[in-house]
Amino acid sequence: MFKLLFPLIQVVSFFLLVAYVYCKSPAYRLRRSELPGPGQKLALFVFFTLISVGGTYLGVKVQGAIANARAIGPVLAGLIGGPVLGTGVGLLSGLHRYSFGGFTALACSISTTLEGLVGGLVGLYLQRSTLQDRALSPLTAGLTMLAAEILQMLIILAVARPFADAWALVRVIGIPMILANSCGAALFMSILRDRRDIYDLAGDASTARTLRIAERTLDLLGKGFSREVAPRLATIIQEETDVGAVAITDRERVLAFTGLGSEHHRPGTPIMSEATRKAIATGEVVFLDGVKEPYHCTLDEGCPLGSALVVPLLVGHDVIGTIKLYEKASKRFLSINRTLGEGLANLLASQLARAHYQDQKELLVLAELKLAHAQINPHFLFNSLATIQSIMRRDEGRARALLDNLADFFRMNLKRNPELSTLQEELAHVNAYLEIEKARYQDQLSVVIDVDPRLLAFRLPTFTLQPLVENAIKHGVAEMLEPGTVGIHAYLAGSAVHIDVEDDGGSFKASPRGDGLGMSIVDRRVRNLLQDCPGLTVHCEPDRLTRVSLVIPCAAAPAGAA
Amino acid sequence: MMRAVVVDNELNAREGLETLLAERGDIAVVGSCANAIQALRTIRAVRPEILFVDIHMPKVDGFQLVAMIEPELMPCVVFVTAHEEHALKAFDENAVDYLLKPVQAGRLERTIGKIRHYLGEGGKPVYLSPAIERIPCVCAQGTKLVNAEDVEAVCSGETGVHLLTAQGEFLTELTLTLLEAKVPRMVRCHKQYLVNLSHVDVIGRVDPAAVQLRTRSGFQVPVTRRYLAGLKERLGI
Numbered sequence: 157m158f159k160l161l162f163p164l165i166q167v168v169s170f171f172l173l174v175a176y177v178y179c180k181s182p183a184y185r186l187r188r189s190e191l192p193g194p195g196q197k198l199a200l201f202v203f204f205t206l207i208s209v210g211g212t213y214l215g216v217k218v219q220g221a222i223a224n225a226r227a228i229g230p231v232l233a234g235l236i237g238g239p240v241l242g243t244g245v246g247l248l249s250g251l252h253r254y255s256f257g258g259f260t261a262l263a264c265s266i267s268t269t270l271e272g273l274v275g276g277l278v279g280l281y282l283q284r285s286t287l288q289d290r291a292l293s294p295l296t297a298g299l300t301m302l303a304a305e306i307l308q309m310l311i312i313l314a315v316a317r318p319f320a321d322a323w324a325l326v327r328v329i330g331i332p333m334i335l336a337n338s339c340g341a342a343l344f345m346s347i348l349r350d351r352r353d354i355y356d357l358a359g360d361a362s363t364a365r366t367l368r369i370a371e372r373t374l375d376l377l378g379k380g381f382s383r384e385v386a387p388r389l390a391t392i393i394q395e396e397t398d399v400g401a402v403a404i405t406d407r408e409r410v411l412a413f414t415g416l417g418s419e420h421h422r423p424g425t426p427i428m429s430e431a432t433r434k435a436i437a438t439g440e441v442v443f444l445d446g447v448k449e450p451y452h453c454t455l456d457e458g459c460p461l462g463s464a465l466v467v468p469l470l471v472g473h474d475v476i477g478t479i480k481l482y483e484k485a486s487k488r489f490l491s492i493n494r495t496l497g498e499g500l501a502n503l504l505a506s507q508l509a510r511a512h513y514q515d516q517k518e519l520l521v522l523a524e525l526k527l528a529h530a531q532i533n534p535h536f537l538f539n540s541l542a543t544i545q546s547i548m549r550r551d552e553g554r555a556r557a558l559l560d561n562l563a564d565f566f567r568m569n570l571k572r573n574p575e576l577s578t579l580q581e582e583l584a585h586v587n588a589y590l591e592i593e594k595a596r597y598q599d600q601l602s603v604v605i606d607v608d609p610r611l612l613a614f615r616l617p618t619f620t621l622q623p624l625v626e627n628a629i630k631h632g633v634a635e636m637l638e639p640g641t642v643g644i645h646a647y648l649a650g651s652a653v654h655i656d657v658e659d660d661g662g663s664f665k666a667s668p669r670g671d672g673l674g675m676s677i678v679d680r681r682v683r684n685l686l687q688d689c690p691g692l693t694v695h696c697e698p699d700r701l702t703r704v705s706l707v708i709p710c711a712a713a714p715a716g717a718a
Numbered sequence: 719m720m721r722a723v724v725v726d727n728e729l730n731a732r733e734g735l736e737t738l739l740a741e742r743g744d745i746a747v748v749g750s751c752a753n754a755i756q757a758l759r760t761i762r763a764v765r766p767e768i769l770f771v772d773i774h775m776p777k778v779d780g781f782q783l784v785a786m787i788e789p790e791l792m793p794c795v796v797f798v799t800a801h802e803e804h805a806l807k808a809f810d811e812n813a814v815d816y817l818l819k820p821v822q823a824g825r826l827e828r829t830i831g832k833i834r835h836y837l838g839e840g841g842k843p844v845y846l847s848p849a850i851e852r853i854p855c856v857c858a859q860g861t862k863l864v865n866a867e868d869v870e871a872v873c874s875g876e877t878g879v880h881l882l883t884a885q886g887e888f889l890t891e892l893t894l895t896l897l898e899a900k901v902p903r904m905v906r907c908h909k910q911y912l913v914n915l916s917h918v919d920v921i922g923r924v925d926p927a928a929v930q931l932r933t934r935s936g937f938q939v940p941v942t943r944r945y946l947a948g949l950k951e952r953l954g955i
Binding site: 535538539541542543545546547549550595596597598599600634635636637638 | 727728729730731733734737752753755776777800801819820860861
């Protein structure tokens, strides 16, 4: 019996060597998180069939049969790749064994196929249960193999004839084969699994590093990309990646540099490296691997740095700067650091984009708050109340109507959609406002409204029109000795919607004291909310005319515009 | 019965105050003006004792209006405003008083009381009014405002007081004396002429008895001996 055990152990040891070589090869790519795909299954099929066929060849001839390690292939194939793969390997290998002949030929080919099926069913069961990890455990492989080999012996006894020969054979090969193959399968699986774990761990480590950098930089980048933030960012990246040096630049200057060569790479100096300028110009990663393309420091001959990775920081479509990782000339630039560097730049860019978006949003909210504040301008309220009070003495009905207008105006301020309104809604808001102003200025103020009715459903940022009209009155008509006119015009010209608000005071000043706030907010809002909208333009002919124009290209109109 | 002029560019505010004044019965509103230009004419014509004037008005504000009133015509000035911060400035200008819009009868009562007391003691209102910035002129379209610093010289003739500027000559209703007092660097050089020191180009003697100035735009301005020394001193020559 032991005469057989040692040759079998030899065969199994050879298989283990093959397994070790196999999992070093690029063909092996088992990952905990991935099930094998069709390509991988084919590779597994070929590999395990070869193992299995090899097991037949390397077997030991005993009493007209072969003591062998053939079953390891199908069983492991089944455990890893499922019943189809296991049965396939077993069938092919069984047919191959059948071609050798001998009184166990049929029994062996049937049993090999069935062993593959057993391996496959166990694998399938474990994959589908919560015990996924067990499918690839050495213990499972050993036990499955044990069961499969016992099954094989039973099949030999059941199928091979004469039975006496079969019984004699099983008595000799049974225990050595069962033991050697079970241990072999367990060790084989252990090799495969260890290799997989190494892959997974490597992946885990770089993922963990990226996550740690992300966590450490998130708060920092919330403050935007600046000279204050950059040095801390560079330090974090260098600590986590352990490369020779890290630099961060904006489009023109080095913002931070830490690590080797920091005595001559000074923050605040203009970008000297050709590679960096190229990365900024093209928005693409530039890699100087130090072998084919060495990095030469332009600042200092004795600079120890020999390779560099320059990753542009893209926010939207704009390169706002670069992150540079350097390695010294005597050290190889690890490809894991290269991947990490690129991933990092993506991460930082998206954090920056988020910060940028946050800025924009805050600006908008601020603008809205100020705008709302301007609407409920206490001076306007006082003036309106004074007007209504004096009208009340002469004409109670008119005063009551004006109070209604005032209430309407304030109610509309509160209830409006803060983003977009139709031109019609804007005009209603302006009309409520104008009713009060007309009562205040009486025949001093006349208003001409000329709006193309097709544009009534056109959408524009809420609170666009009223501040412009208010300006035209406050800085235009109210500054005139003679009666004045405010004109509101909306028309289509070319492929753009034109909205003009004009007065015949012609007293526009480029920076009106404080009160111009309303107009600059309107300008910012139309630019923010309507893409490609050039904002407000002002045309002023002194003492004759001030015209504030808003031109909205139709393509820029927000969705739903008429 | 005291006579008052009310100046406010808002009709409602004006009417409101006028109604309050009429209800009192001791003040006659003899003028109601929508702007400073009208107000100047009215004040000259009716010579009121009290002037209620809005601070914020088009082109010429309340402070400027007071600066343009000749000292001998100066009424007691009460500034009326909707803005508290303007009111504080009004107090700095040592106006008799100020009122916040909308004007309340009780507050008005106190103001009238103050004025009555002031005039009863024989007070003659004098205000530290600011320099005149823009001078109202009569033109075909109505009123034109000429920047005081653009005026090269002022000439008083039979047709009135003319401002001489690079853009031409403009007739103003302000007097020579007032302009001399209230326009910076405007200096008397002749009984009928003022010259702006910033615009003096050439100073020369036409004959032993007469000195003449030429301004940047070429206006010839005579200088009489009486004013020559003072003029030279101001010019630093």
